[in-house]
Amino acid sequence: MDKIRIAVASTDGIVVNSHFGKAEKFYIYEAGEENINLVELREMKAVCISGDHNDSSLSENLKKLSDCNYLLVSRIGEIAENVAESMGIKAFEIPGIIEDSIEQIVKFVKIQKLFESSINNGHEGIMIKDASEAVTRPSPSTSG
Numbered sequence: 001m002d003k004i005r006i007a008v009a010s011t012d013g014i015v016v017n018s019h020f021g022k023a024e025k026f027y028i029y030e031a032g033e034e035n036i037n038l039v040e041l042r043e044m045k046a047v048c049i050s051g052d053h054n055d056s057s058l059s060e061n062l063k064k065l066s067d068c069n070y071l072l073v074s075r076i077g078e079i080a081e082n083v084a085e086s087m088g089i090k091a092f093e094i095p096g097i098i099e100d101s102i103e104q105i106v107k108f109v110k111i112q113k114l115f116e117s118s119i120n121n122g123h124e125g126i127m128i129k130d131a132s133e134a135v136t137r138p139s140p141s142t143s144g
Helices: 055-064 078-086 098-120
Strands: 004-009 025-031 036-043 070-073 090-093
Touching: 004 098, 025 098, 036 098, 055 078, 070 098, 078 090, 090 098
Parallel strands: 004 070, 070 090
Antiparallel strands: 004 025, 025 036
16 A cells, blocks of 8 residues: 555644644644654644635645645535545544544555455456345354
């Protein structure tokens, strides 16, 4: 897995505890197969002030994070998430200890790459369109 960059919204650098729109600090991490490293701290103006959103600040803040692949926040609004995604930044709402939350993203990336690799190798797997199509198999009997 290549290294990924993650912008983490946190007030203290310990836990993911900031809503994207209210965040004034983003801790930038690089994560790979076996390590997670803090690269820098970026401070910026909050996008949401007393319930009002500033679209130009939203775009400006996301541009400052455009070198990141992922955004890790406690919450993010739908508009901000869509704008981030349009800029190639995938947002995740995973509050908790920063390293634990980053590990969840790393697992997600690994699984995503496995699926992409499987599809690219012609093993598309089985797609279930409707729960009624699922086949249940009886579990092996333990008696006997």
